Amino acid sequence: MPLPLWPFAALGLALVVLPVLGLFLRVEPTRLPALLLSDTALSALWLSVKTSLLSTVLSVLLGAPLAMVLARGSVPGVRVLRALVLLPLVLPPVVGGLAMLYLLGRTGPLGGPLDDLFGVTVPYTTAAVVLAQTFVAMPFLVVGLEGALRSAGGAYEKVAATLGAGPWSAFRRVTVPLLLPALGSSLVLTFARALGEFGATITFAGSLQGVTRTLPLAVYTEAQSDVDAAVAMSLLLVALALLVIVLARPKAVEGQL
Amino acid sequence: MRWISRITAAAAVLVLGASCGQGRQGADSGAEGGERELTVLAAASLTDPFEEVAARFSEQNPGVRVRFDFQGSSTLAEQIIQGRPADVFASANEKNMTKVVDADAATGKAEPFVTNRLTIAVPPGNPAGIRSLADLAAPGKAVVTCADPVPCGAATNEVEQASGVRLNPVSEENDVTSVLQKVQAGEADAGLVYVTDVRSAQGRVEGIDFPESRQALNIYPITTLQDAAQPELAAEFVRFVQGPEGREVLERAGFGAP
Numbered sequence: 001m002p003l004p005l006w007p008f009a010a011l012g013l014a015l016v017v018l019p020v021l022g023l024f025l026r027v028e029p030t031r032l033p034a035l036l037l038s039d040t041a042l043s044a045l046w047l048s049v050k051t052s053l054l055s056t057v058l059s060v061l062l063g064a065p066l067a068m069v070l071a072r073g074s075v076p077g078v079r080v081l082r083a084l085v086l087l088p089l090v091l092p093p094v095v096g097g098l099a100m101l102y103l104l105g106r107t108g109p110l111g112g113p114l115d116d117l118f119g120v121t122v123p124y125t126t127a128a129v130v131l132a133q134t135f136v137a138m139p140f141l142v143v144g145l146e147g148a149l150r151s152a153g154g155a156y157e158k159v160a161a162t163l164g165a166g167p168w169s170a171f172r173r174v175t176v177p178l179l180l181p182a183l184g185s186s187l188v189l190t191f192a193r194a195l196g197e198f199g200a201t202i203t204f205a206g207s208l209q210g211v212t213r214t215l216p217l218a219v220y221t222e223a224q225s226d227v228d229a230a231v232a233m234s235l236l237l238v239a240l241a242l243l244v245i246v247l248a249r250p251k252a253v254e255g256q257l
Numbered sequence: 258m259r260w261i262s263r264i265t266a267a268a269a270v271l272v273l274g275a276s277c278g279q280g281r282q283g284a285d286s287g288a289e290g291g292e293r294e295l296t297v298l299a300a301a302s303l304t305d306p307f308e309e310v311a312a313r314f315s316e317q318n319p320g321v322r323v324r325f326d327f328q329g330s331s332t333l334a335e336q337i338i339q340g341r342p343a344d345v346f347a348s349a350n351e352k353n354m355t356k357v358v359d360a361d362a363a364t365g366k367a368e369p370f371v372t373n374r375l376t377i378a379v380p381p382g383n384p385a386g387i388r389s390l391a392d393l394a395a396p397g398k399a400v401v402t403c404a405d406p407v408p409c410g411a412a413t414n415e416v417e418q419a420s421g422v423r424l425n426p427v428s429e430e431n432d433v434t435s436v437l438q439k440v441q442a443g444e445a446d447a448g449l450v451y452v453t454d455v456r457s458a459q460g461r462v463e464g465i466d467f468p469e470s471r472q473a474l475n476i477y478p479i480t481t482l483q484d485a486a487q488p489e490l491a492a493e494f495v496r497f498v499q500g501p502e503g504r505e506v507l508e509r510a511g512f513g514a515p
Contacts, residue, residue: 107443123444124399124427206428206439207404213429221431224331225352225406 020238027231035232043210044218045236051126051214052194055133059190062134063141064183068175070142071149082146089139096135097203104128104204128205129212133194140193144186145179152178192244196237215240295323295490298337300330300349300408300477301434302373305457306510307347310503314494321490329432330354330408337362337482344491347479347498349373350408354478364488367478370499371512373451374474375412377465378440378458385446390422390467393447401436401445404429408475409436413449415473422469424449437462451475453511476515 035041069075070082088096104111104122114120122128156178160170198216205212207221215237223230299307304327311323326333326343334353337346338360346363347370348354354367379387385398393400402424403410410429417424427445430436436448441461455464479498481491497503508514 101442101444105442105444121399202431202435206401207430208426208428221404221406221429223335224329224404224431227335 023231023234023238026227027235028228031228032232032235035229036236038229040209040218040222040229041233041236044213044215044233045240047126047129047210047213048195048215048237049240051129051133052191054130055137055194056187056191058130058134059138059141059194060183060187063138063190064145064179066138067142067145067149068171071146072154085142086139088136089143093132093136093197093199093201094203097132097200097205100128100131100135100200100204104131123204124206124208124212126205126211129201129214132200132204133197136197136200137190137193140189141186144182144189148179148182149175188244192241195241195244293321293487293490295321295345295487295494296326296343297323297345297347297494298326298328298333298341298343299345299347300333301327301432302349302451302453303327303347303477306453306506306512307498309506310498313502313506314497317497318490318493323494331406340484342484342486343482344485344487345479345494346482347477349475349477350411351476351478352411353408354480357480357482362483363480364483364485365480367480368495368499369476369515370479370503371477371507372474372515373453373477373512374470375409375416375449375467376452376455376470377467378437378448378450378455378462379446379465380440380443381461381463383463383465384443387447387465389465390416390420390469393424393449394422399427399444399446400424401428401430401439401448402426403433403436403449404431407431407433409433409449409451412473412475416449416469419472420469451511456511474513477512 066085070078070085075081101123102108104114106112106115106121106123111122114122122131156174157170160174161167165173196216197214198220201212201214202217202220207213207217209218213221215233219230219233219237222233297307297311304325307325307327311325315321315323330348330350330353333346334348334356337343337357346354346357348357348367351367351369354363357363358367377387377390377393379385387393387398392398402413405411405414409432413424416422428439430439433450433454436445437450437454437458439445440448440450441458447465450462452464452466452470455462479495481488481495485491498507504514
C-alpha cells in the first residue's frame with residue numbers, strides 16, 4: 001500500500017470510530033446495567049430484533065425475485081425499473097414514511113378501502129414497522145443479488161437448459177447455489193439497515209412502547225429527558241450491529257462464504 | 258517521503274480551516290459596520306409569534322438581525338449544555354430550563370413569560386364526534402399524544418392525573434408537531450396539543466377545549482445565556498418579549514399570561 005494513503009485512511013477510521021468511542025466514554029458504568037435491563041430498553045430491543053428479522057425475510061421473498069428480474073428478465077425499461085427499486089437508498093427515510101402513510105393511511109387510496117371493507121388499519125401497528133423497515137432495507141438485498149447475478153452471468157443456466165432442466169429446476173439447482181455467498185452478505189446488510197431504521201418508522205408507524213417503538217425510536221425518545229438512558233440504548237444498538245457484522249458472518253461482508 | 262509531509266500538511270490545513278471557519282462565525286456576530294446578530298434558541302411552539310416579535314424588535318433596533326433555531330426544548334437545552342453558542346434561550350417548560358441553569362449556562366435567573374395549555378385537536382368536521390376528554394378514552398378511538406419525556410407529554414400526564422381519565426394512545430410522538438400532523442392527515446381521531454398549535458394550524462384542525470387542561474398549565478421561561486456574544490442586546494430582547502408589544506403578539510397566538 002502506498003505510504004501517502006495511510007494518513008487519510010487513519011483520518012477516515014477516526015471519523016467513524018471516535019464518535020462511537022465518545023459514546024462509551026459518556027456512559028456511567030454504575031448506572032449501565034440498570035439502564036440496559038430497564039423495561040423500556042428490553043421491550044425496544046426485543047421489538048427491534050423481531051421486526052428486523054421479519055423484514056429481512058420479507059426482503060428476501062420480494063427482493064430476490066426482483067433482483068432476478070433486473071438481472072435476467074428481458075423487461076423493457078429495466079434501467080428505469082432499477083432506478084425505482086433503488087430509490088429508497090437515496091431518499092430520506094422520512095419521505096418513505098410519508099409516502100407509505102399517504103398510501104396506507106386511513107385516508108389513503110389503499111388504506112381507505114382496507115379500513116372500510118376489512119377494518120384493517122396499518123399505521124400504528126407492528127406490521128407498519130416491518131413495512132417501513134423493508135422499504136428502506138430491501139434495496140440492499142436487491143443490489144447485492146443483482147450484482148452477483150450479473151457477474152456470474154447466465155452461462156451455467158444455459159448449460160443446464162441444454163441438459164434438459166426447465167427454468168424452475170435450473171433456478172433451484174444452479175442459480176440459487178451460485179447466489180448463496182452474495183445472499184449471505186446482502187442478508188447481513190439488510191438486517192443491519194432494518195435494525196437502524198428510524199425516519200420511516202416514526203413517520204408511518206408512530207411510536208408506542210412494545211408495539212412500534214423500536215430501539216432507534218426509544219433512543220430518540222429517551223434523549224429528550226434521560227440522556228444516560230439514551231446513551232445506554234445507543235450502546236446496545238452499536239453492540240448489536242457489530243455483533244451482526246463481525247461475529248455472525250465474518251466472511252459474508254467480504255463477499256465470500 | 259516528501260509526499261507524506263505534503264499531504265499531512267494539506268490535511269492539517271483542511272482541519273484547521275474548518276475550525277477557523279467556525280471560530281469566525283462567532284466573531285461575525287460582533288459589531289461590524291453596525292450589523293449586530295442575535296441568536297435565539299426557542300421552543301418550536303414559539304415559532305410564529307417569536308418571528309413577529311423579532312421583526313418588531315429589528316424595526317426598533319436598526320441593524321439588528323435575529324437568528325432563530327426553533328426545536329424541541331430538550332434538544333436545545335442539551336445543545337446549550339454541550340456548548341452551543343447562543344444569546345437567548347426560551348424553553349417550553351421549566352424542567353429543561355432548570356437543566357440549563359444548573360449547568361451554569363444561563364445568566365441571571367430564568368423568568369416565566371407565558372403559559373400554554375393543552376386542548377383536543379380533531380380533524381375538520383370532527384368525524385369521530387369527540388366532545389370531551391372522557392370521549393378520548395372510549396374504545397375504538399385512535400388518539401395520538403406526546404411521549405412522557407417531552408413537555409407536551411408531561412402536560413398530558415398531569416391532565417390524566419388531574420382528571421382521572423386514562424388515555425390509551427395508538428402512538429406517543431416525540432413532538433407536538435407530529436401529533437398535529439397525524440390529526441391533520443386524518444390518521445388520528447384526536448390528539449392532545451397546545452391551544453397555540455390549533456391557532457397556528459389555521460383551520461386545518463379544530464380545537465375542543467376541556468376544563469381539566471387548566472390544571473396542567475405549562476410555564477415557559479426565558480433567559481439570556483452565559484456564552485452570549487451580545488449580552489446587552491440579548492437582555493434587551495428578553496425585556497422586549499416580556500414587554501407590552503411582545504405580550505400582545507404572544508397573546509394573539511393563544512399564549513396565556515405567566
